[in-house]
Amino acid sequence: MGGVNSGRKPEPTALKAIKGVRKSRINRQEPRPTGKLGDPPEEFTEQERAMWFETAGELCPGVAANSDRVGFELLVRLRTKLRHEFNTKAGMSGAEMAQLVNLCGRFGLTPADRARLQVADSDKPQDPLETVRSARTSNEIVQ
Numbered sequence: 493m494g495g496v497n498s499g500r501k502p503e504p505t506a507l508k509a510i511k512g513v514r515k516s517r518i519n520r521q522e523p524r525p526t527g528k529l530g531d532p533p534e535e536f537t538e539q540e541r542a543m544w545f546e547t548a549g550e551l552c553p554g555v556a557a558n559s560d561r562v563g564f565e566l567l568v569r570l571r572t573k574l575r576h577e578f579n580t581k582a583g584m585s586g587a588e589m590a591q592l593v594n595l596c597g598r599f600g601l602t603p604a605d606r607a608r609l610q611v612a613d614s615d616k617p618q619d620p621l622e623t624v625r626s627a628r629t630s631n632e633i634v635q
Contacts, residue, residue: 525557
C-alpha cells in the first residue's frame with residue numbers, strides 16, 4: 493500500500509510553469525528560494541568551476557536557486573567526472589551514472605524534459621517563477 497512518500501516526486505513550480513502544466517497543478521504555497529544559485533564553492537577544482545558555469549548556463553531561467561546548491565554541486569561533480577574520468581580505469585559506476593541522469597532530469601537537462609518545455613510568445617523574456625509569485629489566484633497564472 494502506498495504511503496505519504498510513494499509515487500513520483502513532484503516537479504518544482506518553476507519547471508511546471510515553464511512546461512505549461514495545468515493551472516490547478518501549480519503549488520502556490522511551495523517554499524520560495526531567497527536568492528540566486530551563485531558562484532561555485534571555493535573548494536571546487538578549476539575543472540569543476542568551469543563545469544559549474546557551463547551547467548548553470550544550460551539551465552532554463554528560474555529553475556535553480558540558492559536552495560538547490562547541494563543538488564547542483566553533485567550534478568556538477570558528476571558531470572566533471574563524466575567528462576574527465578569516463579575512459580579511465582576509475583571511470584563512473586552505474587550508480588553514479590544513474591544519479592547523473594536523475595539530477596539532469598530534475599534540473600530540466602534531459603531531452604525528455606526539454607521536449608515538454610514551452611516558450612512564451614511575447615518579445616519580452618519572462619521569468620516563470622515571477623509569474624507564479626505575482627499571481628493572486630491560481631486562475632491568473634499564465635502558461
